[in-house]
Structures are given as C-alpha cells and as structure tokens.
Amino acid sequence: MLQTVFRAALQAPSGKNKQPWRWVVVSGDRRKDMVRLMRDSLAKLKAQGVSTGSAEWSVKIMEQAPVTVFVFNAHGLSPWQPHSAEQLIDAVVDVQSIGAAIQNLLLAAEDQGLGSLWICDVFYAYQALCAWLGQPGQMVAAVSLGYADEAPAARPRKPVSELVRWL
C-alpha cells in the first residue's frame, strides 16, 4: 500500500522538475524514539512558557499510527539559517512542489482506505528530529498513516466570495 501511495506522491509536478522531495518512513519500534523526541522537545518548550498548540494531539496520532512519513526538501536550508532572496525563492518554489506531492500522497492513501494526518507540529522538535532522522536537507512536514478510528465531520471552509478578488 505504501508503494502505491509513494508512486502517487512522486507523480506530482515540481518546479523545474527538480522533484525536491525526500521521504523517510518511520514504523515499528522506531516510532517509540520518534514519540519520545517529540514529547521531550514539547516538555522543554512548555518549561520555557512556549505555547505548543495542538502538538499533544499530533503526538498522540504519531504514537497510534503504524507509519509516519517525514518529508524533506533535499535542497532546503535549516529554517534557522539566514536565507538570501534567491534561496528564499527557491525554497518557496520547492515547498509548493512538496505540498503538491503530499496532497497526492494523502489522496492515494484515502483511495487505499487509509486515514492520514498532515503534521507540521514536528517543527516543535525540528533539531531533535533532524538529528535523529539523519536526512540531509530541510524537514518540511510529517504525515501519519493508518486505519482511521474516527470519522470527524468535515471542517468548514471560507466561501469563494471571501477569498477571491476579481479585477
């Protein structure tokens, strides 16, 4: 199933066909290290008074899901590194390509009967996760995959009239 899901992700369009995405699959016992790293980083931030929003929820899903896929931009710099305008533009282009690939992955997962959660709360543990994953480039997101144990109501969307300006 994951091969099918990745094949769909890799069909996404990308700026200059750079295919900047890289994927690291965490499953089995390695999930325990991932969850511990997330929880340790969140505890440190909380001790410093930093609000971590929905992150506890995201970690719970990462703990329960059998698979979490980390998505990297192969050409991206650490967000804490200074970026020139050119580097920032490259990063904006690459992250659009990666967003398209993640969306393909989610749709293919849905097609396979899998539930998914797109997770950017991994940024609360950016350094710790990158060091542990040992993947060069910039971590962009994670996606947890598994059989869903809930079917929440569709979340609302703003209307076209509020978001689209016609010249």
Ligand SMILES: Cc1cc2nc3c(=O)[nH]c(=O)nc-3n(C[C@H](O)[C@H](O)[C@H](O)COP(=O)(O)O)c2cc1C
């Ligand atoms: C870039 C991105 C990052 C997200 N990060 C998280 C996250 O860290 N934790 C979480 O629970 N949901 C996360 N989500 C899911 C959104 O909260 C969700 O897509 C949004 O509330 C709309 O709900 P729907 O996708 O069910 O329509 C993320 C979604 C996107 C696109």
